Amino acid sequence: xxxxxxxxxxxxxxxxxxxxxxxxxxxxxxxxxxxxxxxxxxxxxxxxxxxxxxxxxxxxxxxxxxxxxxxxxxxxxxxxxxxxxxxxxxxxxxxxxxxxxxxxxxxxxxxxxxxxxxxxxxxxxxxxxxxxxxxxxxxxxxxxxxxxxxxxxxxxxxxxxxxxxxxxxxxxxxxxxxxxxxxxxxxxxxxxxxxxxxxxxxxxxxxxxxxxxxxxxxxxxxxxxxxxxxxxxxxxxxxxxxxxxxxxxxxxxxxxxxxxxxxxxxxxxxxxxxxxxxxxxxxxxxxxxxxxxxxxxxxxxxxxxxxxxxxxxxxxxxxxxxxxxx
Amino acid sequence: xxxxxxxxxxxxxxxxxxxxxxxxxxxxxxxxxxxxxxxxxxxxxxxxxxxxxxxxxxxxxxxxxxxxxxxxxxxxxxxxxxxxxxxxxxxxxxxxxxxxxxxxxxxxxxxxxxxxxxxxxxxxxxxxxxxxxxxxxxxxxxxxxxxxxxxxxxxxxxxxxxxxxxxxxxxxxxxxxxxxxxxxxxxxxxxxxxxxxxxxxxxxxxxxxxxxxxxxxxxxxxxxxxxxxxxxxxxxxxxxxxxxxxxxxxxxxxxxxxxxxxxxxxxxx
Ligand SMILES: Nc1ncnc2c1ncn2[C@@H]1O[C@H](COP(=O)(O)OP(=O)(O)OP(=O)(O)O)[C@@H](O)[C@H]1O
Ligand SMILES: [Mg+2]
Numbered sequence: 001x002x003x004x005x006x007x008x009x010x011x012x013x014x015x016x017x018x019x020x021x022x023x024x025x026x027x028x029x030x031x032x033x034x035x036x037x038x039x040x041x042x043x044x045x046x047x048x049x050x051x052x053x054x055x056x057x058x059x060x061x062x063x064x065x066x067x068x069x070x071x072x073x074x075x076x077x078x079x080x081x082x083x084x085x086x087x088x089x090x091x092x093x094x095x096x097x098x099x100x101x102x103x104x105x106x107x108x109x110x111x112x113x114x115x116x117x118x119x120x121x122x123x124x125x126x127x128x129x130x131x132x133x134x135x136x137x138x139x140x141x142x143x144x145x146x147x148x149x150x151x152x153x154x155x156x157x158x159x160x161x162x163x164x165x166x167x168x169x170x171x172x173x174x175x176x177x178x179x180x181x182x183x184x185x186x187x188x189x190x191x192x193x194x195x196x197x198x199x200x201x202x203x204x205x206x207x208x209x210x211x212x213x214x215x216x217x218x219x220x221x222x223x224x225x226x227x228x229x230x231x232x233x234x235x236x237x238x239x240x241x242x243x244x245x246x247x248x249x250x251x252x253x254x255x256x257x258x259x260x261x262x263x264x265x266x267x268x269x270x271x272x273x274x275x276x277x278x279x280x281x282x283x284x285x286x287x288x289x290x291x292x293x294x295x296x297x298x299x300x301x302x303x304x305x306x307x308x309x310x311x312x313x314x315x316x317x318x319x320x321x322x323x324x325x326x
Numbered sequence: 327x328x329x330x331x332x333x334x335x336x337x338x339x340x341x342x343x344x345x346x347x348x349x350x351x352x353x354x355x356x357x358x359x360x361x362x363x364x365x366x367x368x369x370x371x372x373x374x375x376x377x378x379x380x381x382x383x384x385x386x387x388x389x390x391x392x393x394x395x396x397x398x399x400x401x402x403x404x405x406x407x408x409x410x411x412x413x414x415x416x417x418x419x420x421x422x423x424x425x426x427x428x429x430x431x432x433x434x435x436x437x438x439x440x441x442x443x444x445x446x447x448x449x450x451x452x453x454x455x456x457x458x459x460x461x462x463x464x465x466x467x468x469x470x471x472x473x474x475x476x477x478x479x480x481x482x483x484x485x486x487x488x489x490x491x492x493x494x495x496x497x498x499x500x501x502x503x504x505x506x507x508x509x510x511x512x513x514x515x516x517x518x519x520x521x522x523x524x525x526x527x528x529x530x531x532x533x534x535x536x537x538x539x540x541x542x543x544x545x546x547x548x549x550x551x552x553x554x555x556x557x558x559x560x561x562x563x564x565x566x567x568x569x570x571x572x573x574x575x576x577x578x579x580x581x582x583x584x585x586x587x588x589x590x591x592x593x594x595x
Pocket of ligand 2: 369370371412
């Protein structure tokens with residue numbers, strides 16, 4: 001973590017907090033809510049993909065579990081939406097623990113395939129376990145959050161701007177967790193495993209525990225994102241487990257810059273805005289992202305943030321770029 | 327006093343090859359012991375067995391009285407046995423400073439929340455670790471390269487970095503697999519100084535695999551000699567040097583440090 005990056009993150013949050021005071025356009029507010037939602041997802045995925053260096057294609061599973069947990073808890077059990085968000089996070093973290101215990105012993109391609117399979121199996125279960133999940137119909141009319149103190153309603157989330165600040169709050173929590181992680185010894189361990197697994201073991205780092213810890217934190221954050229999504233969109237169906245979300249968040253991590261804190265935020269902003277303003281892309285989203293992913297991997301392996309750092313260093317007369325942003 | 331490390335009749339086969347047969351020897355606290363032998367003698371295999379990277383076909387390894395034979399590599403390291411690799415192994419994408427930081431992982435981490443929140447004890451640990459890393463870099467002479475990415479280092483510097491990485495993990499026993507390979511004579515001399523300093527100042531016990539006889543003869547308290555997977559001799563340098571089987575194993579090359587023995591030992595490489 002360098003200073004530049006911390007400043008970038010704080011600037012992002014500050015601008016986001018002030019933006020609705022200046023821009024009141026409803027569609028813009030909606031776009032930004034989606035950007036924040038994607039930013040939470042991308043940041044959580046980045047923990048495993050960027051810091052540990054394991055490509056998890058099952059991350060949508062935690063988004064889905066969070067979304068469904070929230071849908072069921074609020075519609076069937078009347079749990080308030082604001083309580084649903086942390087609970088959904090914890091349930092997703094529990095799922096992350098179970099899935100992680102099974103998959104993180106696998107390395108490379110096997111891990112990639114099995115995590116993908118997990119998300120797919122969950123999607124099939126949700127599609128077919130009609131008594132609990134209502135199958136393909138999904139849950140609609142999921143109640144909005146409500147914030148009241150002693151019967152006095154502070155926020156009833158009847159306006160978009162209130163969702164905007166809720167999304168921003170969950171994003172701020174996410175960024176806080178990611179920043180703490182990135183500055184802790186856990187990141188050091190994860191990066192060591194990513195760089196040289198054998199040497200990491202030789203100095204006493206347990207690659208499995210390291211990856212599991214990171215994986216579970218990521219699952220928790222993605223679960224909260226899923227819960228927010230359920231209450232914002234008010235509808236949850238099996239597609240939350242789908243590959244489309246997965247590819248979208250992966251693209252955001254890759255384009256923004258993996259293994260950094262600011263990168264996934266930039267990626268979510270660039271791609272989130274593009275997705276909402278260029279609706280026609282949605283139809284061909286997978287093909288466009290596929291091509292973009294190849295291009296980014298080939299020509300911009302450090303992502304947009306790498307480009308920034310590089311330009312800055314070149315100005316200062318240093319052209320080398322360390323693989324890790326400190 | 328019981329031995330710090332005891333290798334009890336360890337055997338390891340790879341298919342038909344017996345890489346180690348019935349090997350037994352001990353390390354006492356604070357000793358420098360060298361493990362020598364021609365190429366393919368089984369030295370690296372023994373390192374792998376001690377550090378949990380390879381399981382022996384039979385036999386046990388005891389450390390500080392406890393059986394560590396079936397521990398995983400990271401568990402062995404957590405107990406205080408750290409090794410370097412024959413083929414250079416660093417965290418090449420990280421800077422020199424980050425390499426040491428990674429090796430200090432164990433002492434930088436505590437319970438989940440304390441580590442995540444970077445509470446005061448975590449910060450104290452961090453500061454102590456930073457001071458230690460700075461000292462290690464000074465000792466191996468890499469302090470000016472702290473912010474350099476490891477992959478940009480020269481070969482000799484990498485080998486020194488590897489030793490610093492091993493030390494940063496605060497080992498009780500450090501196993502070095504051919505640390506002098508590829509070093510020039512000036513760097514070798516520095517290495518010898520470093521190894522002595524380690525034992526004297528840090529009380530670290532050293533097991534060294536090394537082909538460079540000038541290094542071996544000048545630092546070792548004892549020498550264990552292997553050939554074709556078997557231990558053929560053990561003793562103080564003066565005695566081992568004159569052992570008939572040892573001389574035969576090296577095809578008659580003299581083991582005197584000042585007449586090019588190192589070259590003779592690598593003749594079959
Ligand atoms: N993983 C393995 N699979 C198969 N055979 C192996 C394996 N590791 C070692 N061997 C064999 O065991 C024998 C001993 O090898 P080892 O690497 O321990 O020798 P060494 O004494 O370290 O040699 P050198 O001085 O060349 O490093 C060799 O015949 C080697 O081919
Ligand atoms: Mg060897």
